[in-house]
Amino acid sequence: MLDGFTVLITDRNRHVRNFLRRELMAEGCQVEVAADGRDLMRKISKAPPVDLLILDLEIPHLGGAAVLRRIERAYPELPVIIHTFATEESSHPAVQSAAAFVEKTGNVELLKKVIEHVLTKLNPKSLTRRS
Amino acid sequence: MAWKRVSLQTRILLILVALVLTTLGGGLVTMWYTYRMDNLFASVIDTAVMGLQAAEELETALVRQKGLTTYYFLDGNSDWLNQLGHLNESFNTWLKKARSSAKIDKERSILNQIESEYIHYTYARDQVIELYKVGKRKAGAERHWEVRKQFFAIQGLCDQYKEIQKEQIRQARVESRAQTRFIKGLTLVALPSVLVLGLVLAYILLNQILKPIRILSMESGGMEMDGPLPMEMTALRQRVHNLIENVDQTQSELQQSRAHLLQAEKLAMVGKLAAGVAHTIRNPLTSVNMRLFSLERSLKLSQTQREDFEVIAEEVRHIDTIVQNFLEFARPPKLKMQSISPSEVVDMALQLLRHRLESYGVQVELDRQHPLPEVKADPEQLKEVLINLLVNACEAMGEGGSIVIREEEGVAEPLGRVVVIRVKDNGPGIPKSVRDKVFQPFFSTKEEGTGLGLSIAHRIVEEHGGWLSLKSREGEGTTFTITLPCREDAVWARS
Numbered sequence: 134m135l136d137g138f139t140v141l142i143t144d145r146n147r148h149v150r151n152f153l154r155r156e157l158m159a160e161g162c163q164v165e166v167a168a169d170g171r172d173l174m175r176k177i178s179k180a181p182p183v184d185l186l187i188l189d190l191e192i193p194h195l196g197g198a199a200v201l202r203r204i205e206r207a208y209p210e211l212p213v214i215i216h217t218f219a220t221e222e223s224s225h226p227a228v229q230s231a232a233a234f235v236e237k238t239g240n241v242e243l244l245k246k247v248i249e250h251v252l253t254k255l256n257p258k259s260l261t262r263r264s
Numbered sequence: 265m266a267w268k269r270v271s272l273q274t275r276i277l278l279i280l281v282a283l284v285l286t287t288l289g290g291g292l293v294t295m296w297y298t299y300r301m302d303n304l305f306a307s308v309i310d311t312a313v314m315g316l317q318a319a320e321e322l323e324t325a326l327v328r329q330k331g332l333t334t335y336y337f338l339d340g341n342s343d344w345l346n347q348l349g350h351l352n353e354s355f356n357t358w359l360k361k362a363r364s365s366a367k368i369d370k371e372r373s374i375l376n377q378i379e380s381e382y383i384h385y386t387y388a389r390d391q392v393i394e395l396y397k398v399g400k401r402k403a404g405a406e407r408h409w410e411v412r413k414q415f416f417a418i419q420g421l422c423d424q425y426k427e428i429q430k431e432q433i434r435q436a437r438v439e440s441r442a443q444t445r446f447i448k449g450l451t452l453v454a455l456p457s458v459l460v461l462g463l464v465l466a467y468i469l470l471n472q473i474l475k476p477i478r479i480l481s482m483e484s485g486g487m488e489m490d491g492p493l494p495m496e497m498t499a500l501r502q503r504v505h506n507l508i509e510n511v512d513q514t515q516s517e518l519q520q521s522r523a524h525l526l527q528a529e530k531l532a533m534v535g536k537l538a539a540g541v542a543h544t545i546r547n548p549l550t551s552v553n554m555r556l557f558s559l560e561r562s563l564k565l566s567q568t569q570r571e572d573f574e575v576i577a578e579e580v581r582h583i584d585t586i587v588q589n590f591l592e593f594a595r596p597p598k599l600k601m602q603s604i605s606p607s608e609v610v611d612m613a614l615q616l617l618r619h620r621l622e623s624y625g626v627q628v629e630l631d632r633q634h635p636l637p638e639v640k641a642d643p644e645q646l647k648e649v650l651i652n653l654l655v656n657a658c659e660a661m662g663e664g665g666s667i668v669i670r671e672e673e674g675v676a677e678p679l680g681r682v683v684v685i686r687v688k689d690n691g692p693g694i695p696k697s698v699r700d701k702v703f704q705p706f707f708s709t710k711e712e713g714t715g716l717g718l719s720i721a722h723r724i725v726e727e728h729g730g731w732l733s734l735k736s737r738e739g740e741g742t743t744f745t746i747t748l749p750c751r752e753d754a755v756w757a758r759s
Binding site for chain 2: 145146148149152153156191218220237238239240241242
């Protein structure tokens with residue numbers, strides 16, 4: 134369904150990363166994973182270009198609203214789905230400007246729906262590439 | 265000014281010293297002058313008066329000698345000579361007295377002159393008398409004329425002496441008058457200065473001591489005081505006493521609150537720690553949830569296996585709820601205040617819980633005369649409180665039962681105007697033994713409770729400036745009462 138898209142998953146928990154990778158690869162995505170902020174900045178600059186970033190704000194080495202702002206500045210076209218626990222930080226203005234916010238509850242189906250929605254509806258560039 | 269730097273005590277002392285010195289000095293000077301005047305009269309006037317008297321007597325004694333020699337010449341009677349001898353003696357006596365009272369050289373030289381002239385005169389007169397006695401009347405009469413000239417010269421000297429005495433008395437009088445003038449002048453200076461010093465002292469006493477005392481007692485007591493000074497002082501003493509008591513009380517309160525603060529700080533630290541732990545637990549828990557979700561999709565399980573699986577899933581969800589509740593309790597979200605009628609919040613909560621209430625088979629009765637006035641509140645948080653109370657009520661009553669929500673307006677001290685929402689159930693009620701504990705965190709009677717619901721609700725209402733209380737009787741149900749302050753600005757905004 135989501136063939137040809139490259140998704141970058143950033144989460145501090147290895148099992149969560151792997152689980153999400155497995156789920157998204159089953160949907161046909163190409164998946165990259167990053168464990169922390171530094172890893173994220175490194176992976177995001179590498180080819181092939183990333184179509185979507187799934188970002189947990191609570192990651193070591195540069196996290197929270199700061200990493201989000203840095204990505205927005207460097208890659209303004211890149212859609213970001215915030216996948217994190219609801220805290221004070223999740224109401225930060227930088228978070229509001231992300232493509233979507235999905236509370237981390239363990240419900241993968243909901244996350245997948247949002248990913249599909251963002252990739253197909255909100256990313257016309259990807260659509261054209263896909264066709 | 266130098267005067268402004270001088271302390272009040274020194275000022276008063278200085279003025280007092282000046283006052284005393286002026287009065288004392290005036291008195292001493294007056295005494296001294298009185299003493300001097302006395303002396304003046306005693307010495308100068310007395311001697312002058314005595315001198316004058318001596319001069320008078322001297323002259324009298326002299327004048328009375330006049331003619332006696334002539335009388336003797338006429339009748340030769342020796343009585344005249346006897347009389348002359350007496351007067352001669354009297355003259356000499358007075359001359360001695362005059363000499364004793366003579367103080368200045370001029371007097372003395374005149375007296376010396378008088379004496380020598382008198383000696384010459386008596387000598388010449390005695391010769392005349394001798395001439396008469398021997399019958400040389402013609403020669404005697406000739407000398408007699410010369411003697412008469414001498415006599416007049418002495419009389420003139422006596423007059424001069426008298427004048428000197430009179431002059432002395434006049435001088436003494438002038439001197440005494442000058443001294444009197446000096447005393448008068450001194451009094452004229454001293455009296456006003458005593459008056460001025462007294463006024464300054466009175467001003468300082470009134471303005472810088474009594475007035476501050478009055479102001480102090482009014483400020484410390486806060487009530488009007490027009491009584492006399494002793495009453496003011498008594499009142500002031502009373503007030504200072506009260507102040508000291510207040511300070512003592514405040515100090516003990518401060519110590520208590522410090523102890524509370526310490527306790528609160530400890531609690532906050534423990535809470536932070538626990539919240540950190542809870543937050544960390546959430547991460548692997550979510551991972552577990554994800555895997556369970558995945559398993560559920562693909563597993564083909566037997567009846568017992570499915571039961572086991574479902575219990576695991578439910579317990580994991582339960583853990584997640586506990587952790588979430590705890591996190592909410594430990595890191596309360598900031599209130600997002602807005603003007604809203606609590607009635608709207610009640611409606612929202614009922615709307616949200618409609619299905620749940622139906623599933624419990626609970627009847628909800630809303631007792632509302634008219635919508636409550638707007639208050640400053642965070643609707644989301646307030647809704648959380650109501651949901652908590654309603655779900656608690658449902659769980660307490662089990663199947664069936666009824667809940668009455670009553671909205672009221674009223675007045676409660678110290679909040680003033682308040683809005684009140686009562687949630688009343690007809691469940692089994694809360695036993696007296698645990699009634700005080702239900703608002704404490706981690707206290708739960710429910711099998712699956714986290715023990716945080718009511719304590720979160722309690723805290724939210726307190727953060728709104730109100731309070732959450734409960735009334736319960738075993739077997740007759742429980743009433744939770746939310747009281748929220750009705751802020752005046754909210755009332756104005758509504759009107």
